[in-house]
Amino acid sequence: MDLNPDAIRQAIRDKVMELARNLGYDASGLQDDDIIPATGLLDSAAILELVVWYEGAYDLSIAQEEINIDNLGSVNAMTGFLLQRKAAGGG
Amino acid sequence: MAKPIYTPRVNNNDDQVQIIGLAVAVGDRVEPGQVLAEVETDKSIAEVESDQEGYVLDILHPLDAHAPVGSVLMWIGETRDEPVPEPVETAPEAAAIATGRPTAKARMLLRRHGLSADRVPASGERLSAADVEAWLARQGTAGAAAARPAATLPAPEVPGEAVPLSAEEQGMVHTVTWHRDQAVAAYLERPYDAAVWEQAAADYARRQGLMLSPLLSLMAYRLVELARERPKINATLVGGQRYQYAPVNLGFTVQAGDTLYLTVVRDAGALDLGGFIDALGQVQRHAMGHKLRPEETQGATLGFSSMARWGVARHIPVLPPHTALMVAHAATGPDGRAILGASYDHRVLSGFDVARLLQDLAKPPAFA
Numbered sequence: 226m227d228l229n230p231d232a233i234r235q236a237i238r239d240k241v242m243e244l245a246r247n248l249g250y251d252a253s254g255l256q257d258d259d260i261i262p263a264t265g266l267l268d269s270a271a272i273l274e275l276v277v278w279y280e281g282a283y284d285l286s287i288a289q290e291e292i293n294i295d296n297l298g299s300v301n302a303m304t305g306f307l308l309q310r311k312a313a314g315g316g
Numbered sequence: 317m318a319k320p321i322y323t324p325r326v327n328n329n330d331d332q333v334q335i336i337g338l339a340v341a342v343g344d345r346v347e348p349g350q351v352l353a354e355v356e357t358d359k360s361i362a363e364v365e366s367d368q369e370g371y372v373l374d375i376l377h378p379l380d381a382h383a384p385v386g387s388v389l390m391w392i393g394e395t396r397d398e399p400v401p402e403p404v405e406t407a408p409e410a411a412a413i414a415t416g417r418p419t420a421k422a423r424m425l426l427r428r429h430g431l432s433a434d435r436v437p438a439s440g441e442r443l444s445a446a447d448v449e450a451w452l453a454r455q456g457t458a459g460a461a462a463a464r465p466a467a468t469l470p471a472p473e474v475p476g477e478a479v480p481l482s483a484e485e486q487g488m489v490h491t492v493t494w495h496r497d498q499a500v501a502a503y504l505e506r507p508y509d510a511a512v513w514e515q516a517a518a519d520y521a522r523r524q525g526l527m528l529s530p531l532l533s534l535m536a537y538r539l540v541e542l543a544r545e546r547p548k549i550n551a552t553l554v555g556g557q558r559y560q561y562a563p564v565n566l567g568f569t570v571q572a573g574d575t576l577y578l579t580v581v582r583d584a585g586a587l588d589l590g591g592f593i594d595a596l597g598q599v600q601r602h603a604m605g606h607k608l609r610p611e612e613t614q615g616a617t618l619g620f621s622s623m624a625r626w627g628v629a630r631h632i633p634v635l636p637p638h639t640a641l642m643v644a645h646a647a648t649g650p651d652g653r654a655i656l657g658a659s660y661d662h663r664v665l666s667g668f669d670v671a672r673l674l675q676d677l678a679k680p681p682a683f684a
Contacts, residue, residue: 248625248626249627262527262528262529268529268625269528269529269530269531269532270570270571270600270625271625272527272528273528273597273600273601273604274572274604276601277601277604277605280605281605289594289597289598292527292528292597293525293526293527294527297527298527
C-alpha cells in the first residue's frame with residue numbers, strides 16, 4: 226500500500242475515471258478539489274462503489290455516517306481523510 | 317384429457333428430488349420414451365421419460381426446484397390447448413429459513429469452503445449440496461457450484477462450445493424459470509413527473525447533510541410504507557391462497573461489476589427512514605464488495621429495481637421467486653418525464669391494485 230499523497234490522489238483519480246467510464250462519462254478533467262457528487266460523473270451507486278474500493282485498497286473501515294462531503298467529497302478530501310486515519314493508527 | 321407425469325422416487329430414503337434438467341418446454345410435442353427431465357438426489361441421477369405421446373401442457377416444478385416424490389411434475393395432453401388441473405404449490409422459502417442436518421455431499425462442500433452448517437440455510441428438511449452451492453453463489457463465490465449436467469436438450473446443429481454457467485448465472489436461471497413457470501406475470505407502467513421526486517430527494521439530502529442522493533432509497537422506502545399499508549402487494553400464492561408475509565423484506569437490485577444481486581433489507585417496515593437508508597446503504601456496500609451475508613440475499617417479499625443509471629428508459633423486471641411485485645424505476649427523459657413500471661403476479665394482484673400503487677408511488681410524501 227503506497228501512502229504517498231500523490232500516489233493516493235492518482236489511484237483515486239484512476240478509480241473515478243474507471244467508474245465514470247462504466248457510466249459513459251469521461252472524468253479525465255476531474256480536478257482534485259472538485260466535489261465528486263456535484264460533477265455528475267458518478268451516481269450514488271458508483272460513489273458507494275468508490276468507497277468500497279477505497280476501504281479495500283487502503284485497509285480502512287468507514288462507518289455509514291462518515292460518508293460525507295467533508296471526508297470523502299473530493300480527491301483531496303479522500304486523500305486527507307486516509308492520511309489522517311493512518312496517522313492516528315486507524316484502519 | 318391431460319395426464320400427469322409424476323416426480324419419481326430415485327432412492328428409498330429420499331422423499332424429494334431436485335430437478336436438474338428440463339428437456340422440454342410447455343407446448344413441445346413429446347413421444348413415448350422421450351426424456352422429459354432429469355432429477356437428482358445426493359446419491360444418484362435419473363431421467364424422467366414420457367409414457368405417452370402428446371404435448372406438454374404445464375411444468376409444475378422449475379429447474380433447480382426440490383420436488384416432492386409423487387407430486388405432479390408436468391401435464392401431457394393430446395392437444396396443445398387442453399385445460400390443465402390447478403397446479404400444486406409448494407410453501408414459500410421466504411416465510412422461514414430452516415437449518416437442517418447436512419447431507420454427505422453438503423458436508424463435503426462445507427468442508428471444502430471452510431463453512432459450518434449453521435451458516436447456510438436449508439431449503440428442505442436437510443441441508444443439501446444445492447443449498448450450499450446457492451449460498452456460495454449469493455456470496456459471489458464464482459465457480460463454487462460444481463458443473464451440473466446440462467439439460468438433455470439436443471445440441472444445436474451449428475458447431476459451438478458448451479460453457480458451464482457460473483453460480484450467479486445459475487441463480488438467474490432459477491429466478492427467470494420461477495417467473496416463467498410459477499407466476500402469471502404481467503406488467504404495467506405509468507408516466508410521472510420525475511422532477512418532483514428529484515426535488516424531494518435533494519431537499520432531504522440537504523436537510524440531512526447527505527453526500528449521496530437518497531432518491532432511490534426514498535422511493536424504495538415509500539414502497540415499503542405502501543406495502544405495510546396494503547399487505548396484498550407483499551404476498552405470494554400458496555396452495556390456492558394468498559400468503560401475505562408478516563415482514564416487508566425489500567429486495568433491491570445491485571449491480572456489482574458483472575454480477576447482479578438482489579439484496580434484501582429484512583423487516584424494512586420496522587425501520588424508520590434514517591434506519592432504512594443506512595440499512596440499504598450497508599447491503600449495497602456489502603454487495604459491491606461481494607460480501608453479502610446470507611440474510612441480505614434471502615427472503616425478499618417484494619422488489620425494487622432501477623436501471624436509470626444505465627440510461628434505460630423502460631424495463632420489465634423479472635419477479636423474484638415467491639414475490640408478487642417488482643417495481644421498475646427508469647431514466648428520466650429529456651422532457652422531465654419518466655416511467656414507473658411494475659411486474660406483478662396476476663394470480664395475486666390485479667391491474668387495478670398495481671395501477672393504484674404506481675399512482676401513489678409516483679408522488680413523494682413529505683419526508684421528515
